[in-house]
Amino acid sequence: MSAGGELIFLFCGFIAVVTAVLTVSLRTPLRAAVALLGHILSLAGLYLTLHAHLLAAIQLMVYAGAVVVLFIFVIMLIGPGAEPKTKTKWLTLRVGAASLMAMVGATLAFGVSSIDRPYVDIDQCRGAAAECGQFGGVDALSDAIFRQSAVPFELVSVLLLVAIIAAVAVARGHSPAEKKAIEARRAAQGGAAGGEGA
Amino acid sequence: MEIGLGTYLALASVLFGIGAVGFLTRRNILLQLMSIEVMLNSVNLTLVAFNRWTPGEPGAWNHHGQVFAFFVIAVAAAEAAVGLAILISLYRLKSSVESDSADLLKH
Numbered sequence: 001m002s003a004g005g006e007l008i009f010l011f012c013g014f015i016a017v018v019t020a021v022l023t024v025s026l027r028t029p030l031r032a033a034v035a036l037l038g039h040i041l042s043l044a045g046l047y048l049t050l051h052a053h054l055l056a057a058i059q060l061m062v063y064a065g066a067v068v069v070l071f072i073f074v075i076m077l078i079g080p081g082a083e084p085k086t087k088t089k090w091l092t093l094r095v096g097a098a099s100l101m102a103m104v105g106a107t108l109a110f111g112v113s114s115i116d117r118p119y120v121d122i123d124q125c126r127g128a129a130a131e132c133g134q135f136g137g138v139d140a141l142s143d144a145i146f147r148q149s150a151v152p153f154e155l156v157s158v159l160l161l162v163a164i165i166a167a168v169a170v171a172r173g174h175s176p177a178e179k180k181a182i183e184a185r186r187a188a189q190g191g192a193a194g195g196e197g198a
Numbered sequence: 199m200e201i202g203l204g205t206y207l208a209l210a211s212v213l214f215g216i217g218a219v220g221f222l223t224r225r226n227i228l229l230q231l232m233s234i235e236v237m238l239n240s241v242n243l244t245l246v247a248f249n250r251w252t253p254g255e256p257g258a259w260n261h262h263g264q265v266f267a268f269f270v271i272a273v274a275a276a277e278a279a280v281g282l283a284i285l286i287s288l289y290r291l292k293s294s295v296e297s298d299s300a301d302l303l304k305h
Contacts, residue, residue, distance in 0.1 A: 006201050013209050020213050020236050024220025029228045036232050043239050050206070050250040055264050062271050067235065067278050074282045075228065078289055082228060097222040105215015113208035117251045135259050144261035145268060156272045163276035171283035173290060 001119065005049045012045035029082045033071045040064050051122055052136045206247035213240035225296045227288070231281045238274045242267040 001009075019042060022035035040063040047056035075082050122135045133139025145153055174182065213236060220233030249263025285295060292299045 001201050009201055009205070016209070017212060017216070020216040023236060024216055024224065024229065024233050029226060032229055032232055036235060039236060040239065043243060046206075046209075046243060047246055050246045051253075052246045052249070052264050052267075055246060055267055058268065058271060062275055063235075063239075067275055070278055070282060071228065071232065074285060077286065078295060081289060081293060082226070082295055094223045098219045101218045101222055102215055105211055105218065108211040108215070109208040112211055113204040115204040115207055117203045119202065120251055120253055122253055133259070135253050135256075136261075136264065140259045141261055141264055141268075144259070144265050148261075149265055152269060156269055160272065160276055163279050167279045167283035170280070171286045173287075 001049075008045060009049050012042040012049070015039075015042040016046065027083075029075050030072065033068055033075060036071070037064055037068045040068065050136075054136060054138050054141045203247055203251045207244055210240045210243040210247070213237075213243070225298055227281075227285050227295050227297050230297060231278060231285070234281075235274060235278065238270060242270050245270070 016039055019035045019039040023032050023039055026032045026035060040059060044056040044059045044064075047053075047059060133141075133143065217233045217236035217240060220236065221230050224230050224233065245263040245267045247263075249261065249267075252260055252263075254260030288300055289295055
């Protein structure tokens with residue numbers, strides 16, 4: 001790996017760890033969302049050091065552009081209710097769970113850090129053949145997505161459609177007429193149960 | 199220090215641990231969802247790192263890791279949308295975003 005790449009790795013890795021800690025430790029959800037944004041940006045930088053250019057762009061568009069904005073929309077929609085009100089409960093148990101999980105993470109990190117593979121240079125593709133795209137670039141990756149794994153790609157589009165319908169169905173609430181119908185049904189059921197009891 | 203595959207994997211497992219700690223210790227559902235995003239992102243980092251060290255050869259690149267990371271990003275977006283919809287629904291019902299307030303099945 002080149003010296004510039006190592007420098008970017010160290011910088012982005014440090015930012016990623018710091019912003020991840022901030023994301024899980026800040027009390028205000030809006031600040032945590034901004035820390036999550038910083039985490040996602042630094043991960044896009046790490047993808048660049050791994051020669052995954054298109055994936056870094058997708059990370060910026062989908063995560064920084066859509067998911068974080070969705071989080072901020074919901075925080076704004078909920079308003080002050082998103083802030084924590086109650087005092088901390090189960091503190092011992094939570095500290096225990098946290099330290100146990102931190103130890104698991106540290107053990108895992110220590111174990112996998114000794115994994116080593118010889119460094120592989122990415123050869124530039126020579127010639128002007130159409131199938132000769134760059135590794136991680138738009139040509140080569142879109143060939144992998146749209147030709148080699150076209151069926152999973154189409155299934156993902158169905159999954160996203162289902163997610164949209166589910167989100168609308170769960171979050172939209174009830175109109176006054178529907179509410180009245182539900183209450184009437186509930187009252188009828190309650191009356192029947194009361195009659196059986198008597 | 200030589201930065202190789204192991205360094206990326208160690209960084210990713212540290213990030214996964216941080217996300218798991220956040221998921222276990224926070225009770226605000228918004229912050230729990232953000233911790234899940236941190237965990238999913240760390241897994242993506244391992245996939246892309248493994249792919250970088252098995253790139254195939256020019257004209258026949260091996261992109262399996264990056265394609266898988268792409269699908270993980272899509273599924274994470276769907277998960278965030280549905281999770282936040284459930285959160286809004288819960289907030290309407292309970293006026294709270296604490297995961298402890300969803301205790302209808304407990305009593």
